[in-house]
Each structure stands twice: as C-alpha cells, then as structure tokens.
Amino acid sequence: xxxxxxxxxxxxxxxxxxxxxxxxxxxxxxxxxxxxxxxxxxxxxxxxxxxxxxxxxxxxxxxxxxxxxxxxxxxxxxxxxxxxxxxxxxxxxxxxxxxxxxxxxxxxxxxxxxxxxxxxxxxxxxxxxxxxxxxxxxxxxxxxxxxxxxxxxx
Numbered sequence: 001x002x003x004x005x006x007x008x009x010x011x012x013x014x015x016x017x018x019x020x021x022x023x024x025x026x027x028x029x030x031x032x033x034x035x036x037x038x039x040x041x042x043x044x045x046x047x048x049x050x051x052x053x054x055x056x057x058x059x060x061x062x063x064x065x066x067x068x069x070x071x072x073x074x075x076x077x078x079x080x081x082x083x084x085x086x087x088x089x090x091x092x093x094x095x096x097x098x099x100x101x102x103x104x105x106x107x108x109x110x111x112x113x114x115x116x117x118x119x120x121x122x123x124x125x126x127x128x129x130x131x132x133x134x135x136x137x138x139x140x141x142x143x144x145x146x147x148x149x150x151x152x153x154x
Contacts, residue, residue, distance in 0.1 A: 038062045045069075053079055053102045060105050067107045076106060080114060085121050093129070096122050 042059035049071040050056050056066040056075065066072050076099075083096055100118050103110040110118040 035062065039064060050075060053098065056102055056105065057098070066105060072106060076102060076108070077114070080116065083118075083121075085116060085118075091121070091125060093122065093125050096125065 038058075039062050042055075042062055042064040045051075045055060046059060046064055046066060046069040050059070050066065050069055053075050056069070056072055059066045059069070079099060079102075083091060083099060085091060096118060100110040100122060103113055103118065111120070
C-alpha cells in the first residue's frame with residue numbers, strides 16, 4: 001500500500017511541476033529595462049563627471065566608455081595619495097588592485113602613474129602576504145608535530 005501511495009504522490013508531483021508555467025521569460029523585459037536605465041544613467045554621468053572611481057568601474061561594466069569622461073583623469077590623480085604606497089601597513093591591497101584596473105580602463109599604463117609603479121607595489125604586497133602566511137603555516141605545522149610527538153609518547 002505504501003508503494004502505491006508513494007508512486008501516486010510522485011506521479012502527482014511530476015504532473016503538477018510539468019504543467020506549471022515558467023515565468024523566467026517575464027523577467028527578461030525587466031532586466032533589459034534595468035540595464036538600459038543603468039546605461040543612460042552612466043552616459044549622463046559621463047557628461048557631468050564621475051564622483052568616484054567606483055563610478056568609472058560601474059560605467060565600464062555596462063559598456064559606457066569612461067576614458068574620456070569629464071574629470072575621470074582628475075579622479076585618478078586624486079585617489080593616488082590615498083593608496084599610501086609609502087607605508088606598507090596602510091596600503092589596502094584591494095584598493096590598489098582596483099586602482100590598477102581603473103588605470104587600465106582609462107587607457108593609462110599602471111606601471112607608470114605619476115612616476116609610481118602600481119603593479120610592482122601590488123606584487124610586493126602580495127609576496128609579503130605570502131611570506132607571512134607561509135611562516136604561520138610552518139609554525140602551525142611544527143606545533144602540530146610537537147603535539148603529535150607528545151601524544152605518541154603516552
């Protein structure tokens with residue numbers, strides 16, 4: 001009896017799922033409308049000027065070229081001091097990576113922005129982080145070895 005009931009429930013579920021309409025096609029119009037609004041917004045921002053380099057990244061992501069936008073070069077120049085390239089403890093690697101992407105989108109060479117090599121700075125920060133992480137991993141494995149050796153003695 002349980003077998004028949006289970007088969008009947010599976011049949012009903014399959015039938016009900018196959019008869020329901022898929023409404024994903026209704027969302028394509030909404031997505032197209034939202035995309036078109038984003039494009040028109042960033043086209044107008046291109047004329048009036050971007051407020052941050054996040055605006056430039058977002059405009060490029062929807063296909064609006066930002067390399068000749070009003071004040072785009074000024075934003076790039078303004079953001080460089082906030083990278084704190086001279087102080088490794090204050091440098092945010094994510095911000096530095098964003099700045100490299102931004103300079104490439106602007107058609108500039110990230111290896112020479114106002115005499116600074118952003119790619120080299122990022123590489124050195126990543127290498128330092130890898131060395132620190134490797135040191136932590138080695139210390140952790142040594143501690144585990146010592147604990148394991150202590151457990152094996154007992």
